[in-house]
Structures are given as C-alpha cells and as structure tokens.
Amino acid sequence: MALTKIKADGLTADLIDETKLADNSIDSEHYNDGSIDNAHLADDAVGIAELSATGTASNTTFLRGDNSWVAVSSTPEGEAIQSTTNSNEAATKFLRADGDGTCSWNVPADTNTTYTAGTGLTLAGTEFSVATLALTTVQTAANQSAQLGLTTQEGDVVVRTDESKTYMRNSGTAGDMNDFTQLQAPGTVSSVNGSTGAVTLTGLATGGNSGANKVFWENEQTVTHDYTVTNNRNAGTFGPVTINDSVTVTVGAGETWTIV
Numbered sequence: 001m002a003l004t005k006i007k008a009d010g011l012t013a014d015l016i017d018e019t020k021l022a023d024n025s026i027d028s029e030h031y032n033d034g035s036i037d038n039a040h041l042a043d044d045a046v047g048i049a050e051l052s053a054t055g056t057a058s059n060t061t062f063l064r065g066d067n068s069w070v071a072v073s074s075t076p077e078g079e080a081i082q083s084t085t086n087s088n089e090a091a092t093k094f095l096r097a098d099g100d101g102t103c104s105w106n107v108p109a110d111t112n113t114t115y116t117a118g119t120g121l122t123l124a125g126t127e128f129s130v131a132t133l134a135l136t137t138v139q140t141a142a143n144q145s146a147q148l149g150l151t152t153q154e155g156d157v158v159v160r161t162d163e164s165k166t167y168m169r170n171s172g173t174a175g176d177m178n179d180f181t182q183l184q185a186p187g188t189v190s191s192v193n194g195s196t197g198a199v200t201l202t203g204l205a206t207g208g209n210s211g212a213n214k215v216f217w218e219n220e221q222t223v224t225h226d227y228t229v230t231n232n233r234n235a236g237t238f239g240p241v242t243i244n245d246s247v248t249v250t251v252g253a254g255e256t257w258t259i260v
Helices: 144-148
Strands: 059-065 069-071 095-096 105-106 121-124 127-130 138-141 155-158 167-169 180-182 206-210 215-218 235-237 257-259
Touching: 138 144, 144 155
Parallel strands: 138 155, 235 257
Antiparallel strands: 059 069, 095 105, 121 127, 155 167, 167 180, 206 215
C-alpha cells in the first residue's frame, strides 16, 4: 500500500530528522510563510554571498537601503559640509558643532569688505588708481567771465590781468568766484615823491643814524639831475650845494627851496 499523506499531528515528535530527508528534498515551496525566523537560523548562516544586492561589497562601500553597495563619501577635516538647498533657506550652509553634543546648519557670516574711491582715486573692480592731479597750474584770465570759463582744479592759480590780482582754486563747487581764493600780496608802493612806475632813487637826502641818534639828515652836495619842486611843497637842502652845468632846478611860484 502506497503512503499518500501523513498529517503533522500523526507524527511522533522528532520522528523525522535530517537523516530521514534526502538532499534538497525541501525547498521554498515547502515552507509556510513566516515559519523560519531568527530562532531557526544558525549564527552566520546568511552572509554577503547569500545577499542579492547590486554593486560590489568592499571595505569602502556600505549596503544602502535600496539594496545597493555604494561608496562612502567623506569630507576632509577642516572643510565645510554643505547642506542641500530649499526655497526657504540659503543655498550654502556649513555644519557647526554647537558645543553641546549637537550640530546645526548655519549660513556663513558675510566678512566681505566694501571699498569706495575717495577724492582723486578711481576704483575698477578690485584695483585702485590715482587720478591725474597737477600740483599747480598757472593760467591767466582777462576778466571774471574768462576766469570762470577756465578748466581748473584745486590748487590751480589764475592771474587776472584786468585787476592785477591772483587767485587760487579752492575745493568749492559753486561754479562762481566763491570757488577761488584771492592770494594776498605784500603792500606795494604806488609812487615815490610824486613819481610813479620805475623810480630811481639817486641824489636824494637820506636819514642819518649814528649811534642810534636819529637827529641827522644827510644830503649830497652836488645836483646832477634836473629836479622840479613838487607843487605846493617846499624843499630844503644843507649847503653848500653845487648845481652841475646843464642841470636845472625848478622852483615854482608857490614853492620854496631853502639851502641852510
């Protein structure tokens, strides 16, 4: 009689062991779902060779959740680790150790310095250049309109030929004469004894000062040039005095020349 079916409750416990089973006689079709768990697996019974993962297992890869062996990426010590971008945060951050055993993503502080070019400088990109600046340029102008029409910069000098004055350009930007400062010159002598222009002082009396005695007045003893006593004035000379030939001393009707 052929044996067709044996129920599990009709078998004595441990009646059938591995010696009663032919090799490969029980495969996955003969296991009930969940019938084999950790308690039924011997230690190290399942190894890398038994895994159906993609990629290559090595000491530089790890088994990722998608059942793939992938290489471990690393960042050298001291380099910043960037976070991913989202619409609400900055694109680039760094992972900071907060000192309490935790880390957080932070946006680096802006340490860039902004530069601007001052007076006399130009800035192109990261390069400063010194603008051309003359220390002093001297120009002339015949009148105020011509002066204001000149191209000048601070420190330039303008000589006004119509008024014999000299101006220096200051830092003003008004566009009028307030942008110029008149240079003050020492006081000038407009005339000497009634004479103007280039006056030659020869043969005139000079004050004496012997031993700080300011009581002596000296004059030459010979008249060598024509001379006319100024109208409505008197003249005095210590004599004796000699008048050279062809030399004339003119004394008007209202003037007096006294020789002492």
